[in-house]
Amino acid sequence: MGYTIAVAGKGGTGKTSLTGLLIDNLVKRGESPILVVDADANANINEVLGVEVETTIGEIREEVNRREVSGNGFPGGMTKAQYLKYRLNTAITEGDGYDLLVMGRAEGQGCYCYVNGVLREQTDSLSDSYKYLIIDNEAGMEHLSRRTTKHIDTLFLVSDCSRRSIQAVGRIKDLVKELNLKVSNMYLIVNKAPQGKLNEGIKEEIRIQGLNLIGVVPMDEMIYEYDSNGIPLVELPEDSKAKLAIKEILSKIEF
Ligand SMILES: Nc1ncnc2c1ncn2[C@@H]1O[C@H](COP(=O)(O)OP(=O)(O)O)[C@@H](O)[C@H]1O
Ligand SMILES: [Mg+2]
Secondary structure, eight states: OOEEEEEEOSTTSSHHHHHHHHHHHHHHTTOOOEEEEEOOTTOOHHHHHTOOOOOOHHHHHHHHHHHHHHTOOOGGGOOHHHHHHHHHHHTOEEOSSEEEEEOOSOOOSSOOHHHHHHHHHHHHHHHTTSSEEEEEOOSOSHHHHHHOOOOEEEEEEEEOSSHHHHHHHHHHHHHHHHTTOOEEEEEEEEEEEGGGOOOHHHHHHHHHHTOOEEEEEEOOHHHHHHHHTTOOGGGSOTTSHHHHHHHHHHHTOOO
16 A cells, blocks of 8 residues: 555645655655645646646536436446546656646535545555555545545645744644544644744744644745746755755655
């Protein structure tokens, strides 16, 4: 079974950006194959990675339900489960050293229990054939418990340099316990730190929340520049502040 990494934290703190850089680092260290799951309804990690996505799991779910309601059955006489498996495979975007699966938007009206159950099982078994499973999450953790039964080896809690954002990840840490999620390690990454430094107020809040700080990623003007020009962040120079910080963080983890 592969090593599972997930990220959580308030919106806009840099989860997707840092996840992209993390994937880039693992790929460059030869840690393929990697399965990336974009579990944010406003999926956008493909932009950070610089790949186009054709289909999302959400679209497949809708399509399968439409076919069922219309009563026309599935192509080639496939059963619903067979068709889901076939479509799931078409939803895999191949990147350089990784595959990407985009969950897409949440379900509309109707009963999706069966389809969701099958999709979850199939995604779980698909991820077993990879060395790493990397999940880019939306802000909350609840849907993660619904979407995967997987054990999470490392959960990165991402915060920016504000007390409220640190408090938000403090709540996520508690929620992980309440929801009984299987998480082995939880580390805090503080992102967008001015000059890469934390002031006393932030350090104090980290202590209050009982968070385990693994690293600080500086505010990196190049990220802003690349982002605003629509250039994938993975193309940042290897000696950019953000890439160096991610490299250091990953060197502290035993996979
Ligand atoms: N270290 C950083 N320095 C400067 N800008 C950053 C940094 N990390 C992220 N950003 C910017 O912050 C914004 C939110 O980042 P994003 O990764 O989309 O956050 P999230 O996934 O948590 O919502 C983006 O515009 C991104 O370019
Ligand atoms: Mg995001």
